[in-house]
Amino acid sequence: MSDLRSPAADRYGDPTVDLAAPNDVLRLQLAHRSVRRFGPRDVTEQELTTLIAAAQSAPTSSNLQPWSVVAVRDPQRKARLATLAGNQAFVAQAPLFLVWLADLGRARRLARRTGVEVGAADYLETTIIGFVDTALAAQNTVLAARSLGLGSVFVGAIRNRPVEVAAELNLPPHVVAAFGLAVGEPDPSENAGIKPRLPQAAVLHRETYDVDGADAHIPVYDERLTAYNERFGLTGDWSSRVLARLRGPESMGGRHRLREILLRLGLPSR
Amino acid sequence: MSDLRSPAADRYGDPTVDLAAPNDVLRLQLAHRSVRRFGPRDVTEQELTTLIAAAQSAPTSSNLQPWSVVAVRDPQRKARLATLAGNQAFVAQAPLFLVWLADLGRARRLARRTGVEVGAADYLETTIIGFVDTALAAQNTVLAARSLGLGSVFVGAIRNRPVEVAAELNLPPHVVAAFGLAVGEPDPSENAGIKPRLPQAAVLHRETYDVDGADAHIPVYDERLTAYNERFGLTGDWSSRVLARLRGPESMGGRHRLREILLRLGLPSR
Numbered sequence: 001m002s003d004l005r006s007p008a009a010d011r012y013g014d015p016t017v018d019l020a021a022p023n024d025v026l027r028l029q030l031a032h033r034s035v036r037r038f039g040p041r042d043v044t045e046q047e048l049t050t051l052i053a054a055a056q057s058a059p060t061s062s063n064l065q066p067w068s069v070v071a072v073r074d075p076q077r078k079a080r081l082a083t084l085a086g087n088q089a090f091v092a093q094a095p096l097f098l099v100w101l102a103d104l105g106r107a108r109r110l111a112r113r114t115g116v117e118v119g120a121a122d123y124l125e126t127t128i129i130g131f132v133d134t135a136l137a138a139q140n141t142v143l144a145a146r147s148l149g150l151g152s153v154f155v156g157a158i159r160n161r162p163v164e165v166a167a168e169l170n171l172p173p174h175v176v177a178a179f180g181l182a183v184g185e186p187d188p189s190e191n192a193g194i195k196p197r198l199p200q201a202a203v204l205h206r207e208t209y210d211v212d213g214a215d216a217h218i219p220v221y222d223e224r225l226t227a228y229n230e231r232f233g234l235t236g237d238w239s240s241r242v243l244a245r246l247r248g249p250e251s252m253g254g255r256h257r258l259r260e261i262l263l264r265l266g267l268p269s270r
Numbered sequence: 271m272s273d274l275r276s277p278a279a280d281r282y283g284d285p286t287v288d289l290a291a292p293n294d295v296l297r298l299q300l301a302h303r304s305v306r307r308f309g310p311r312d313v314t315e316q317e318l319t320t321l322i323a324a325a326q327s328a329p330t331s332s333n334l335q336p337w338s339v340v341a342v343r344d345p346q347r348k349a350r351l352a353t354l355a356g357n358q359a360f361v362a363q364a365p366l367f368l369v370w371l372a373d374l375g376r377a378r379r380l381a382r383r384t385g386v387e388v389g390a391a392d393y394l395e396t397t398i399i400g401f402v403d404t405a406l407a408a409q410n411t412v413l414a415a416r417s418l419g420l421g422s423v424f425v426g427a428i429r430n431r432p433v434e435v436a437a438e439l440n441l442p443p444h445v446v447a448a449f450g451l452a453v454g455e456p457d458p459s460e461n462a463g464i465k466p467r468l469p470q471a472a473v474l475h476r477e478t479y480d481v482d483g484a485d486a487h488i489p490v491y492d493e494r495l496t497a498y499n500e501r502f503g504l505t506g507d508w509s510s511r512v513l514a515r516l517r518g519p520e521s522m523g524g525r526h527r528l529r530e531i532l533l534r535l536g537l538p539s540r
Contacts, residue, residue: 011323012323019319019320020316021320022418023294023417024417025295025414025416025417026320026324026414029324029328029410029413029414030324032327032328032329034329048474049289050291052473053278053282053289053300053470054299054300056281056467056468056470056473057281057299057300057301058299058302058409058412059304059409059412059424061426062426062511062512063465063495063511063512064512064516065467065468067473068473068474068475068479068484069473069474069475070475071474071477072477073476073477074477101479103473105481106472106484106485106488107512107513107516109485110485110509110513111513111516114513116513116517117517117518118516119517119519120517120522120526123519123522123525123529124528124532124539125429125522125525126516128398128401128528131398131402131405132401132404132405132448133405134402135401135403135405135406136405136406136408136409136412138406139328139405139406139410140299140409140413142328142329143295143299143410143413144295144299147295147296148292154329156331156399169475169477169479171479172479172481197327198326200323200326202376203322203326203335203337203373204322204338204339204341205338205339205340205341205439207340207341208340208438208439209338209340209371209440209441209445211379215376215379215380218376218380225333238333241332241333242380243380243381243384243388245334246381246389246390246396247386247390248387248388248389248390249390249393252393252396255393256390256393256395258394258395259393259394259539262394269529270529
């Protein structure tokens with residue numbers, strides 16, 4: 001789907017960008033796209049082991065390792081999770097659906113067995129560590145999958161109905177589904193491309209944050225994303241899509257209740 | 271620093287683990303370690319451009335791209351940030367210190383210029399998206415750096431004093447430092463190794479979460495981490511270190527105040 005002369009040019013939707021990608025890591029990263037249509041072959045057990053070893057190799061705050069992951073292959077369970085996650089059919093279509101869990105339960109159980117308090121687990125800071133460390137791990141899996149010829153897509157909508165997801169996966173207290181990741185062989189018939197991102201100058205600051213310098217690059221990005229969307233029969237520039245997505249609680253698929261649900265699941269996030 | 275026969279064996283501190291790592295992505299991931307001592311050479315501007323392009327290539331929820339990054343090279347500023355981040359000298363010693371920002375300011379400013387409301391930005395869900403997407407991006411940078419021969423270490427202590435960090439970096443409202451990343455050429459004299467992680471069976475579940483099956487693997491891990499720590503003159507197993515780290519608000523370096531500080535910085539996280 002590349003129209004441009006280099007992976008970096010596609011990444012920015014800008015034919016003047018010509019960035020060296022002198023190794024396979026960079027080439028795979030720059031060419032990343034989400035895959036939402038999967039071929040028939042299964043993800044092997046050996047591949048799954050490799051994907052999780054990659055995840056565990058990511059950095060983690062104070063070696064807390066505050067995450068777990070549930071590998072779902074059962075078609076009925078995948079179908080139920082697809083329904084819970086905003087009725088996204090590719091969740092069921094993927095041979096492997098990984099549900100990544102921010103997991104403070106392991107440490108809480110350890111504390112209970114040992115008879116000590118872990119009051120820090122009550123705080124928002126610790127919940128954030130849980131989500132951040134889960135994300136670092138999962139991003140390693142995304143790239144590891146790509147290196148094995150597999151595609152993937154994150155599923156944030158697994159947070160639409162966290163209580164029901166916890167029941168489906170038999171999660172213990174103090175554990176919440178952070179996001180899903182559908183994994184499988186990319187179906188080459190999928191009509192998808194490398195989505196351009198904001199110009200680098202819009203996100204990279206030097207020494208201090210430069211509001212006007214950064215935001216000046218948004219209009220040209222709006223033009224590039226409009227052109228990209230038109231290739232797929234879609235309308236709208238980046239700005240209008242961001243504003244629609246953030247309009248209000250009604251645009252959040254139920255996720256405006258996350259704080260009260262975290263409390264209910266045993267992550268008080270005070 | 272490898273004593274064992276494969277990167278995966280080092281990763282798990284278990285000589286019986288023999289996992290195929292059939293490409294450079296996996297080899298670099300499995301061999302990851304944090305680098306806290308840096309050689310004299312600078313990180314070039316071209317390398318910085320590549321690192322940020324890798325970051326921008328990571329997935330992002332609804333293409334929101336809710337993050338920015340400040341590249342700090344000025345020695346005085348690095349020294350001040352090192353002080354704010356728990357007096358960690360390697361922050362100042364690294365040639366490049368990246369401060370990753372969960373950034374809801376870009377969308378808020380867009381809304382203000384357009385004259386619309388973005389009520390969803392008030393919710394914890396959106397703050398979490400900010401932190402998660404920043405983490406996905408930064409993990410790409412960690413591996414991209416490694417592929418260029420650079421090392422790095424995350425600095426969560428940048429959240430110890432977020433208001434002072436925001437002042438130092440001239441952050442606008444609705445933006446918070448999520449974590450730092452010190453980047454530079456690894457100094458080969460650093461006495462560090464590949465830290466073993468929990469056995470895979472402690473974190474990977476099949477179809478549903480299996481509390482007892484997972485937690486049964488913690489004792490052997492405690493033995494492995496004790497052995498690893500002893501190599502570096504440190505004491506303590508994993509369980510005791512986790513419990514100490516999570517003991518209570520006094521063990522959090524000031525970060526128990528994160529919720530009130532987010533509100534003050536314009537991320538109400540309701």
